[in-house]
Amino acid sequence: xxxxxxxxxxxxxxxxxxxxxxxxxxxxxxxxxxxxxxxxxxxxxxxxxxxxxxxxxxxxxxxxxxxxxxxxxxxxxxxxxxxxxxxxxxxxxxxxxxxxxxxxxxxxxxxxxxxxxxxxxxxxxxxxxxxxxxxxxxxxxxxxxxxxxxxxxxxxxxxxxxxxxxxxxxxxxxxxxxxxxxxxxxxxxxxxxxxxxxxxxxxxxxxxxxxxxxxxxxxxxxxxxxxxxxxxxxxxxxxxxxxxxxxxxxxxxxxxxxxxxxxxxxxxxxxxxxxxxxxxxxxxxxxxxxxxxxxxxxxxxxxxxxxxxxxxxxxxxxxxxxxxxxxxxxxxxxxxxxxxxxxxxxxxxxxxxxxxxxxxxxxxxxxxxxxxxxxxxxxxxxxxxxxxxxxxxxxxxxxxxxxxxxxxxxxxxxxxxxxxxxxxxxxxxxxxxxxxxxxxxxxxxxxxxxxxxxxxxxxxxxxxxxxxxxxxxxxxxxxxxxxxxxxxxxxxxxxxxxxxxxxxxxxxxxxxxxxxxxxxxxxxxxxxxxxxxxxxxxxxxxxxxxxxxxxxxxxxxxxxxxxxxxxxxxxxxxxxxxxxxxxxxxxxxxxxxxxxxxxxxx
Amino acid sequence: xxxxxxxxxxxxxxxxxxxxxxxxxxxxxxxxxxxxxxxxxxxxxxxxxxxxxxxxxxxxxxxxxxxxxxxx
Numbered sequence: 001x002x003x004x005x006x007x008x009x010x011x012x013x014x015x016x017x018x019x020x021x022x023x024x025x026x027x028x029x030x031x032x033x034x035x036x037x038x039x040x041x042x043x044x045x046x047x048x049x050x051x052x053x054x055x056x057x058x059x060x061x062x063x064x065x066x067x068x069x070x071x072x073x074x075x076x077x078x079x080x081x082x083x084x085x086x087x088x089x090x091x092x093x094x095x096x097x098x099x100x101x102x103x104x105x106x107x108x109x110x111x112x113x114x115x116x117x118x119x120x121x122x123x124x125x126x127x128x129x130x131x132x133x134x135x136x137x138x139x140x141x142x143x144x145x146x147x148x149x150x151x152x153x154x155x156x157x158x159x160x161x162x163x164x165x166x167x168x169x170x171x172x173x174x175x176x177x178x179x180x181x182x183x184x185x186x187x188x189x190x191x192x193x194x195x196x197x198x199x200x201x202x203x204x205x206x207x208x209x210x211x212x213x214x215x216x217x218x219x220x221x222x223x224x225x226x227x228x229x230x231x232x233x234x235x236x237x238x239x240x241x242x243x244x245x246x247x248x249x250x251x252x253x254x255x256x257x258x259x260x261x262x263x264x265x266x267x268x269x270x271x272x273x274x275x276x277x278x279x280x281x282x283x284x285x286x287x288x289x290x291x292x293x294x295x296x297x298x299x300x301x302x303x304x305x306x307x308x309x310x311x312x313x314x315x316x317x318x319x320x321x322x323x324x325x326x327x328x329x330x331x332x333x334x335x336x337x338x339x340x341x342x343x344x345x346x347x348x349x350x351x352x353x354x355x356x357x358x359x360x361x362x363x364x365x366x367x368x369x370x371x372x373x374x375x376x377x378x379x380x381x382x383x384x385x386x387x388x389x390x391x392x393x394x395x396x397x398x399x400x401x402x403x404x405x406x407x408x409x410x411x412x413x414x415x416x417x418x419x420x421x422x423x424x425x426x427x428x429x430x431x432x433x434x435x436x437x438x439x440x441x442x443x444x445x446x447x448x449x450x451x452x453x454x455x456x457x458x459x460x461x462x463x464x465x466x467x468x469x470x471x472x473x474x475x476x477x478x479x480x481x482x483x484x485x486x487x488x489x490x491x492x493x494x495x496x497x498x499x500x501x502x503x504x505x506x507x508x509x510x511x512x513x514x515x516x517x518x519x520x521x522x523x524x525x526x527x528x529x530x531x532x533x534x535x536x537x538x539x540x541x542x543x544x545x546x547x548x549x550x551x552x553x554x555x556x557x558x559x560x561x562x563x564x565x566x567x568x569x570x571x572x573x574x575x576x577x578x579x580x581x582x583x584x585x586x587x588x589x590x591x592x593x594x595x596x597x598x599x600x601x602x
Numbered sequence: 603x604x605x606x607x608x609x610x611x612x613x614x615x616x617x618x619x620x621x622x623x624x625x626x627x628x629x630x631x632x633x634x635x636x637x638x639x640x641x642x643x644x645x646x647x648x649x650x651x652x653x654x655x656x657x658x659x660x661x662x663x664x665x666x667x668x669x670x671x672x673x674x
Contacts, residue, residue, distance in 0.1 A: 230611060230614070230615065230640065231610070231669060233611070233614060234610055234611035234614050235611065240673075241674075242610045242671070243671055243673060245609060245610075246609055246610065246668060249607075249609060249666065249668065306674055307673075307674030416674060417673070438673045438674075442671075442673035444673070445645065445670045445671050445672070448645055448647075448652075449670065450652060451652065470672075481672065482672065484672070485672035486671060488643055553650060
């Protein structure tokens with residue numbers, strides 16, 4: 001199909017074999033790209049394996065919109081069987097690597113096996129080599145990026161891991177361009193397990209589109225439309241950091257390991273403080289809504305901030321200034337640790353210390369102690385050894401009811417939204433395809449605008465709708481979702497883009513169906529890989545049901561477990577899944593996934 | 603006195619982050635906002651409860667108006 005290279009590059013690190021394979025047109029039609037390609041490949045090829053063994057595979061996947069001259073298109077999905085959750089794991093990352101992979105003539109890079117020694121991949125158009133990375137091993141992501149740019153040129157797409165990924169810490173992610181990160185459910189550890197330090201991509205070709213002239217015409221109008229939106233100037237000043245004030249106002253800021261929803265030092269680290277501290281800005285390729293705000297941290301080093309990282313390393317740990325948080329965030333990026341999970345792990349340790357469950361003394365807001373903890377977690381040493389597999393595993397080891405305040409779903413730590421008084425968002429976390437991440441459905445704004453305390457079917461339908469658009473379409477197309485809501489860029493643009501690129505018209509109804517197919521296969525994957533997988537895996541942390549915040553306008557409010565359970569049942573009904581959250585045989589057949597049912601014993 | 607708080611880009615439109623407006627009797631919210639104020643993709647909370655631009659505001663109420671966002 002036009003708009004795709006139609007090629008997958010397969011690299012086996014065990015035997016050094018590198019091969020090019022055709023991507024069937026049926027896969028392009030049925031799974032679109034990005035996340036869709038990733039789950040199709042994992043379902044077919046990665047079955048019942050240890051995620052950190054050489055039998056696991058890591059997939060770098062783009063979609064038809066990736067790397068195009070279109071708004072916010074410089075994205076790719078990195079996916080694998082997750083060593084953090086044991087199920088499907090992925091994350092998207094904005095990176096030049098997306099553009100270069102496409103221009104090198106591939107939609108997907110799949111890496112399998114394990115190298116005997118530290119290595120990195122260098123791919124330049126037709127040429128692909130496995131190169132020695134002994135000089136890079138042990139170096140942080142900033143130093144490694146510098147070295148690789150020196151060796152291969154600044155105009156390269158580079159994906160890499162830090163020391164934490166090398167040390168197989170399961171909250172390790174993949175970094176690019178000194179601060180862009182993607183692959184929360186341990187994608188960095190999967191690279192580490194393969195002795196794969198980095199992937200360097202250089203592509204000089206072009207993407208074979210159906211109608212380049214039409215695409216250029218659309219792109220020009222689309223970029224202009226975005227710049228003309230009333231919300232655009234403010235977005236450029238604060239980006240996602242405007243969410244900080246918004247969450248504090250709405251009592252959903254993660255504070256003191258999600259005990260509270262408001263923070264007494266919020267005015268020391270919100271978007272207005274960011275505006276004062278900002279020294280530079282950066283973004284993904286093709287984006288005119290750059291969201292990476294660079295500030296000088298408390299030691300004068302450059303650090304890239306956005307809301308999630310600030311929320312989890314700031315109020316969640318009781319830090320008092322943005323410059324301190326900037327330093328912690330830079331450390332997370334250097335080590336290659338996912339800043340969201342890291343903030344959750346450290347918050348968990350602070351609470352454990354407060355409760356006397358660990359020997360170490362680490363109090364809320366302890367800036368020096370937090371830096372020490374980041375190093376220990378990155379190395380898997382000291383008290384950090386407890387966190388090598390994330391908060392779920394740590395709470396299982398610790399016992400003493402700590403699972404009630406281990407903030408995760410399915411083993412993935414909750415991102416920066418406290419849901420004591422947001423049952424719809426709690427459901428969005430509960431039913432996210434990768435664990436507690438917000439990218440598939442951020443329904444908080446909708447529920448605050450309507451009735452945040454209700455547990456109705458309309459709210460459940462909204463979660464599904466957002467998952468279809470965000471997790472289904474944007475993750476598979478693969479482009480950034482931010483222009484859509486943040487500046488009200490019209491969704492009707494995307495079928496037009498797709499038609500100009502591929503030559504086929506697909507309306508939103510069909511795109512929803514593709515999203516449903518992708519998600520059904522992801523759920524089947526969870527079931528196949530974890531036979532005990534059932535509805536209990538779709539519950540948010542106990543804290544949201546059992547403990548209400550003591551501060552703010554919404555103190556005293558918590559999620560009602562029985563009503564949540566009712567919403568979950570409605571969710572399954574809407575999806576066509578059984579009451580354990582497994583897609584029914586009829587649903588799989590309807591989505592063209594009939595063969596799948598045999599493997600999950602339906 | 604009605605206290606109105608604006609969040610996000612709505613501060614650009616209102617020109618302030620917070621203001622107090624004197625009214626003698628209840629009025630629709632839209633009557634005490636700038637004429638150019640957007641009527642879509644915004645959240646209006648009146649004393650913490652969802653409202654809209656047509657909702658009548660009493661002199662002692664507080665209003666928060668914020669944009670619809672999609673998370674970080």
